[in-house]
Amino acid sequence: MRRLTTLLCLVLIGGFLINNYAQFTEPSISFTKTSYNFGNISELEGIKSYDFEFINNGSQPLVIYDVSTTCGCTVPEWNREPIAPGVKGKIKVTFDPMGRPGAFRKPVTVKSNARESTVNLYVVGLVTPKPKTVADDFPIRMGRVRLSTNHVSMMTIFKTQVKTEKLEFYNDSDTALVLTIKDAPPHLGFRIEPERVEPKGKGVIYVSLDGSKDPDWGFTMDRVFLTIDGKKYLDNLLAVSAQMTEDFSSWTPEQKVKAPKAVLSEESFNFGTISGGQKVTHDFTLKNTGQDPLIIRKISTTCGCTASEPDKLVIPGGGETTIKCTFDSRGKSGKQFQTVTMILNDPLASEMVIRILGTVQSNGK
Numbered sequence: 346m347r348r349l350t351t352l353l354c355l356v357l358i359g360g361f362l363i364n365n366y367a368q369f370t371e372p373s374i375s376f377t378k379t380s381y382n383f384g385n386i387s388e389l390e391g392i393k394s395y396d397f398e399f400i401n402n403g404s405q406p407l408v409i410y411d412v413s414t415t416c417g418c419t420v421p422e423w424n425r426e427p428i429a430p431g432v433k434g435k436i437k438v439t440f441d442p443m444g445r446p447g448a449f450r451k452p453v454t455v456k457s458n459a460r461e462s463t464v465n466l467y468v469v470g471l472v473t474p475k476p477k478t479v480a481d482d483f484p485i486r487m488g489r490v491r492l493s494t495n496h497v498s499m500m501t502i503f504k505t506q507v508k509t510e511k512l513e514f515y516n517d518s519d520t521a522l523v524l525t526i527k528d529a530p531p532h533l534g535f536r537i538e539p540e541r542v543e544p545k546g547k548g549v550i551y552v553s554l555d556g557s558k559d560p561d562w563g564f565t566m567d568r569v570f571l572t573i574d575g576k577k578y579l580d581n582l583l584a585v586s587a588q589m590t591e592d593f594s595s596w597t598p599e600q601k602v603k604a605p606k607a608v609l610s611e612e613s614f615n616f617g618t619i620s621g622g623q624k625v626t627h628d629f630t631l632k633n634t635g636q637d638p639l640i641i642r643k644i645s646t647t648c649g650c651t652a653s654e655p656d657k658l659v660i661p662g663g664g665e666t667t668i669k670c671t672f673d674s675r676g677k678s679g680k681q682f683q684t685v686t687m688i689l690n691d692p693l694a695s696e697m698v699i700r701i702l703g704t705v706q707s708n709g710k
Contacts, residue, residue, distance in 0.1 A: 372430070373403035374459040376466070383470035386442055394439040397466050401428050403459065411456040412436055419451040419468065438468055446474035479515060487581040488573055489518035497552045499587035504556040506592070511551050516542040524548070525572045526583070532558035533567055533585060554587055562589050562643040562688040563696070591642075593692040605639035605662070607691040608632045613700035614670070621708045622675050629668040629699055633660040635691070641666075643688040650674070651683045651701060674705045681705055 376399045383393050401407040406427035414421060422437040438453055453466040483491030493513045502508045516522055521543050526535040534553035542548045559565065564586070571581040596604070610630035619625060633639035639660040644653045654669045670685055685699040 370405060371403050371460045372401055372405045372407035372428075372458055374399050374407055374409075374455070374457055374461055374464060375402050376464065379464065380467040380469065381438075383440065383468060385471050385473060387473045388442050388444070388446055388475040390442065392439050392441050393470075394437055395468060396435040396437050397453075398433060398435045400433045401430050401459075404430050406430070407434075407457060407459055409434075409436070409455060409457045411454075413454050413456075414451060416451055418442075418445055419453065421453055436466070438466065440468055440470075442472040446472050448472075479517065483513070483515045483517075486517070487571060488578060489516065489520075489522060490524065490571070490573060490581075491515040491517045495582065496584045496586065499554050499585065501588045501590055502554060502556050503590060503592035504559075506556045507553060508556075508587075509551055509553045511549050514542075514548050514550060516544055516546050516548070519544050521546075522574055524550070525575070526550075526569050527572055527577065529569050530559075530567055532556070533569065535569075550583075552585055554585065556587075556589060559587075559589060562591075563645060563686065565589050591690060591692075591695055593695075596692060600637075601692065603636040604693075605633050605637050605660075605689070605691050606635035607639055607689050607694050607697060608634050609697060609699070612698070613702065616672065616701070616703035618704045618706060619674055620706050621678060623705075624671055624673050625703070626669060626671045627701070629670065630665055631655070631660065631668055631687075631697075632665040633662055636662040638662065639664075640690040641687055642690065643686075644668075645686050647684045650677065651685060653685045653699075668699065670699065670701060672701050672703075677705045678707045679705060 376397055378397070381395045381397070383395070386393060406429055408427050409423055409425070412421040412423050418441045420439045424434055428434050436453070436455065440451065448471050450467055450469045453468065455464045455466060456462060479491060483493055485492040485495045491514065497510050497512055499508050499510060514524070521541055523541050524537050529535060532555045534555070536551040538549050538551070567585045569583050569585070570577050570579070571583055573581070614627045616625040616627070641655055641658045644655065646653060650673045652671045655666050657666045660666050668685070672681070672683060681703055683701045685701070687697045689695055689697060
C-alpha cells in the first residue's frame with residue numbers, strides 16, 4: 346500500500362513538473378493593460394492612437410501573426426518579426442472618430458504562438474459629434490438650392506391611396522428665389538412652401554402620389570424637373586418612387602372564394618453553360634386555378650437581356666397562358682442570375698418571380 350501511495354505521488358509530481366517545464370519553454374505574451382479609454386474626443390480631432398505594451402515572459406521567441414479589428418475605423422500596427430524572451434514590444438492601435446459620433450468600444454484581437462494564443466484588447470471612448478453645417482443638412486446641391494434629398498420614396502402604396510411625403514430645401518444664395526415643378530404626371534402633385542424663399546431661408550416641398558391615377562404597378566419611378574425662377578435645368582432632377590400594390594383588405598368573403606389563383610409550372614430555369622452571344626428561350630406556364638379571371642398587371646425584368654412575352658394578359662378561371670422568356674448572353678460572362686417579376690390580381694400571390702440562371706462562357710474559353 347505504501348509503495349502504491351509513493352508511486353502515485355511520484356506520478357503527480359512528474360506531471361506537475363512536465364507541465365511547468367512545457368509552460369516555461371513556450372513564449373508568453375503579457376500586456377501592461379488590455380483596455381484603453383480615449384475619454385471624450387471630438388469628431389473633428391482626427392485620428393487618435395495608443396500603444397499597447399507587452400513583454401515576452403516565455404523562454405522561446407514570440408511571433409504575433411495576426412491582429413484584427415471589426416471596424417475600418419480601428420487600425421493596428423505591430424512588429425511581425427520574432428520577439429526574443431524578456432524583450433518588450435507594442436501594438437499601436439489608431440482610431441478615426443470621423444463619422445462615428447457616440448460611445449464606442451472597439452475590440453482588437455491578437456493572435457500569436459504564445460501560450461495565451463488569443464488576447465483581446467479594447468479601445469473605448471465617447472465621440473462628440475461635429476457641429477452640423479448647411480451641407481450636412483442639405484447635401485444635394487441644385488444650382489442656388491440645396492435639398493435634403495433628391496429622391497422621395499413613398500414606400501408601399503395602394504392603388505386606392507393618396508400618400509404625401511416631404512423634402513426640405515435651403516436657399517444657398519444671396520437673392521430670393523421661387524421654386525416650381527413643371528410637367529409633372531397627373532398622379533403626382535407638388536406644393537412648395539413658402540412660394541418665395543428669402544436668401545439663406547428654408548422651405549418644404551410636399552409631394553403627393555395618387556395611386557388611383559397612376560397606371561403603373563409594382564415598383565415605379567417618376568422623375569421631374571425642379572425649376573428655379575422659371576428656368577428649367579436638366580440636372581435638377583427629383584425622383585419619386587413607390588411600390589404600387591392592390592388593396593385586397595376590402596374584399597368580401599364571396600370575392601375571396603372566387604378569387605383567381607396563380608400557379609406557375611416552375612419557378613426557375615437553369616440553362617446550364619452557354620457560349621457568349623447565344624440566346625436561350627424557355628416557356629413557363631401560368632395557370633389560373635381560381636374562378637375569377639387572373640390579370641397580369643405588369644411584367645418587369647432585371648435587365649434588358651431578359652424579355653418576357655405572355656400570349657394573353659387576362660386568364661379565365663381554369664385557363665392558362667405561356668410566359669416566353671428569352672435570355673440574350675451578348676455582353677455577358679460568368680454566372681448569371683436574372684429575374685422576371687409579374688404583378689397579379691391574386692390576393693395570395695400578387696407578385697411572382699421567375700428566376701433564370703446559368704453560366705456564360707467568354708468567347709475563346
